[in-house]
Amino acid sequence: MSKRTVEVELSTSGLDRHGRPQRVPLVTNDGGTAIALEPPPGVEPDLEGEHMLINIGPQHPATHGVLRLVLELDGETVVRCIPHIGYLHCGFEKIGEYRQYNQIICWTDREDYLNSLGNNVAFALGAERLFGIEITERCKVLRVIAAELSRIMSHLVWLGTFCIDIGAFTPFLWAFQRREEIYRLIEKWVGARLTTSATRVGGMAADIPSGWMDGLRRFTHTFPSTLDEIDRVLTRNAIWVGRTVGLGVMTPAEAVNWGLSGPMLRASGVAYDVRRDFPYLDYETYDFDVPVGTSGDVYDRYLVRFEEMRQSVRILVQAAERLPDGPVNIDDPRTILPPKSKATSEMESMIHHFKVVMEGPRPPIGESYVAVESPKGEKGYYMVSDGTSKPVRWRIRPPSFVNLAAIPKMVEGHLLSDVIAINASIDIVMGEIDR
Amino acid sequence: MTPFEVVDTGARAAGPPPVTPKNLPHRGGEANPSAKALQEKFAGAVKRVEVIWGETVVYLDPASVKDAIGWLHDDTSQQYDYLSDVTAVEYRDAEAPIEVVWHLRSLPFRRFLRIKTELRKGEPLETDSIYDIYRGADWLERECFDMFGIRFRGHPDLRRILMWESYKEGFPLRKDFPLRGRFSRSEQLRQALAQNPEARYSMEELSIADAFAELPEDMRARLNKGGRTGE
Numbered sequence: 001m002s003k004r005t006v007e008v009e010l011s012t013s014g015l016d017r018h019g020r021p022q023r024v025p026l027v028t029n030d031g032g033t034a035i036a037l038e039p040p041p042g043v044e045p046d047l048e049g050e051h052m053l054i055n056i057g058p059q060h061p062a063t064h065g066v067l068r069l070v071l072e073l074d075g076e077t078v079v080r081c082i083p084h085i086g087y088l089h090c091g092f093e094k095i096g097e098y099r100q101y102n103q104i105i106c107w108t109d110r111e112d113y114l115n116s117l118g119n120n121v122a123f124a125l126g127a128e129r130l131f132g133i134e135i136t137e138r139c140k141v142l143r144v145i146a147a148e149l150s151r152i153m154s155h156l157v158w159l160g161t162f163c164i165d166i167g168a169f170t171p172f173l174w175a176f177q178r179r180e181e182i183y184r185l186i187e188k189w190v191g192a193r194l195t196t197s198a199t200r201v202g203g204m205a206a207d208i209p210s211g212w213m214d215g216l217r218r219f220t221h222t223f224p225s226t227l228d229e230i231d232r233v234l235t236r237n238a239i240w241v242g243r244t245v246g247l248g249v250m251t252p253a254e255a256v257n258w259g260l261s262g263p264m265l266r267a268s269g270v271a272y273d274v275r276r277d278f279p280y281l282d283y284e285t286y287d288f289d290v291p292v293g294t295s296g297d298v299y300d301r302y303l304v305r306f307e308e309m310r311q312s313v314r315i316l317v318q319a320a321e322r323l324p325d326g327p328v329n330i331d332d333p334r335t336i337l338p339p340k341s342k343a344t345s346e347m348e349s350m351i352h353h354f355k356v357v358m359e360g361p362r363p364p365i366g367e368s369y370v371a372v373e374s375p376k377g378e379k380g381y382y383m384v385s386d387g388t389s390k391p392v393r394w395r396i397r398p399p400s401f402v403n404l405a406a407i408p409k410m411v412e413g414h415l416l417s418d419v420i421a422i423n424a425s426i427d428i429v430m431g432e433i434d435r
Numbered sequence: 436m437t438p439f440e441v442v443d444t445g446a447r448a449a450g451p452p453p454v455t456p457k458n459l460p461h462r463g464g465e466a467n468p469s470a471k472a473l474q475e476k477f478a479g480a481v482k483r484v485e486v487i488w489g490e491t492v493v494y495l496d497p498a499s500v501k502d503a504i505g506w507l508h509d510d511t512s513q514q515y516d517y518l519s520d521v522t523a524v525e526y527r528d529a530e531a532p533i534e535v536v537w538h539l540r541s542l543p544f545r546r547f548l549r550i551k552t553e554l555r556k557g558e559p560l561e562t563d564s565i566y567d568i569y570r571g572a573d574w575l576e577r578e579c580f581d582m583f584g585i586r587f588r589g590h591p592d593l594r595r596i597l598m599w600e601s602y603k604e605g606f607p608l609r610k611d612f613p614l615r616g617r618f619s620r621s622e623q624l625r626q627a628l629a630q631n632p633e634a635r636y637s638m639e640e641l642s643i644a645d646a647f648a649e650l651p652e653d654m655r656a657r658l659n660k661g662g663r664t665g666e
Contacts, residue, residue, distance in 0.1 A: 086596060086598060091607055094614065129488050257569055257570050257571065259518050259570070277542070279454060281455065366462075367490075368487070368490065369490060369519075369520075369538055371519065380520060382538070392526055393525070397538070406570075
């Protein structure tokens with residue numbers, strides 16, 4: 001790693017003339033105050049051979065769940081890292097083979113529990129491809145709103161906990177305050193905060209209540225100011241920069257080969273965003289940018305996720321503008337439940353209701369893999385149907401699982417205290433990794 | 436100070452910008468051009484090509500999977516540089532073979548390809564590891580082994596990942612594995628109590644550090660034989 005110099009200015013607004021956060025130059029810049037950061041020291045010769053085995057987790061606040069890392073240390077430098085996972089394994093994929101498609105949606109809430117809305121949307125998209133269903137325009141826009149809201153929520157949790165791991169407490173409170181606003185919005189919409197189960201195959205569990213869009217507009221209007229505030233505190237903060245720059249570097253080629261996705265991949269300079277490259281939900285018609293880092297370290301991952309929140313706000317504003325009227329659910333009694341009033345008064349609707357609940361919708365024989373851009377990366381649902389109402393195989397492609405697999409490489413040669421920062425930068429959710 | 440670099444991926448790849456697929460046919464439709472290229476290059480190995488819901492599936496002979504995926508990865512006209520997923524499918528029909536599934540992406544060409552190979556039951560469930568081609572296959576293949584018992588030849592560290600290493604009930608995602616597990620609660624409890632709670636580290640981990648020298652004699656002997664703690 002070459003020597004990098006980062007300008008540290010605590011007094012600036014942190015925004016350039018376009019209103020974007022200013023990029024900290026990562027090459028040597030002679031003007032201004034600058035601190036020089038040496039690359040992390042390698043194995044010190046006098047300590048060679050004095051290796052120590054240290055165990056972090058599975059019960060440790062900085063492992064973000066029940067992750068266990070066994071580290072071999074030389075002094076304070078990590079020589080080798082062996083991750084252990086599986087403490088939260090519940091066999092979601094096995095259970096899915098015994099459930100109807102709409103029942104599986106409840107399980108998708110519980111895997112990546114910071115992004116339950118996004119998972120609901122992803123699963124419904126996969127199931128709809130398997131069923132051959134085209135959803136309504138209103139449903140598409142509502143799903144985009146759901147996915148982007150949960151992206152912001154997930155990134156806010158990541159930002160807050162990452163700050164705490166590194167030692168900054170205040171941004172955590174700011175982030176969680178705004179997250180609470182999103183939770184209130186979601187609670188108004190689907191009645192739950194964490195386990196949302198917001199989608200159904202062919203539509204949504206519920207349309208938005210009246211006046212809900214005003215709450216969303218209020219949020220998208222005021223939220224950027226919180227981002228600016230956090231940006232002012234962190235992005236050019238000397239301690240923050242010192243704790244994040246140059247850590248856990250993945251080159252673009254490595255990142256692709258290790259299968260990283262999401263902000264982890266984009267921080268390394270690879271502009272792969274599922275929303276842009278393999279679009280779904282008409283994402284190609286929204287105007288948004290894909291932020292890409294240059295050096296692939298923890299600091300770049302922070303910048304990329306931070307910018308992604310701004311881009312999500314942009315998408316939310318556009319979605320709120322274009323939300324069309326019309327039905328949310330498709331008009332097909334074989335997959336969508338009839339209204340309750342009809343089910344209790346009309347014979348035909350009652351039969352449909354009974355069939356959908358007791359037998360469940362049946363897709364034709366086939367299979368589908370639909371990937372979406374979750375806050376963690378490429379989240380895919382692979383479903384195989386043999387024509388019955390329950391899938392033969394339901395596979396979750398967990399982005400944090402694949403991202404976490406690279407941690408032995410990323411922490412090698414870094415200090416023990418940096419392991420915490422690198423681990424936090426992956427943005428892992430153990431519910432998704434262990435499933 | 437330079438502004439935050441924002442790269443538009445639409446400018447990166449050739450061809451028109453991708454759009455959301457709509458009204459996909461159940462069977463048929465346009466196949467991924469890589470399937471045809473594979474058929475030309477590996478004529479004997481490609482068993483059949485299917486297009487289901489717009490996704491191309493190439494069924495390959497188990498012996499040539501690694502060569503074919505390696506070619507897809509390296510060839511400049513294909514450039515499948517990204518491994519999305521490695522998994523397996525077992526059908527409810529007990530006669531049907533187990534399928535190993537690879538999901539590959541070509542980021543430069545924006546292509547998606549599903550490679551499948553069929554492993555007959557009764558024969559050893561083995562296929563070649565693509566660890567050498569994609570490092571991302573490491574944990575994905577371990578999970579596939581853990582859940583289905585499929586051995587990936589050439590994987591350097593093929594051991595259980597989600598289940599613990601001394602797990603003896605078999606492979607949970609196989610169809611003959613009952614939903615509630617093979618062992619009763621009392622048997623599971625008995626096995627858990629029989630574990631050595633002091634054995635925090637696996638033998639492999641102890642062997643990497645100096646702790647090895649401080650181990651009792653019998654543990655070192657077991658380690659040399661390749662045994663594991665806690666079993």
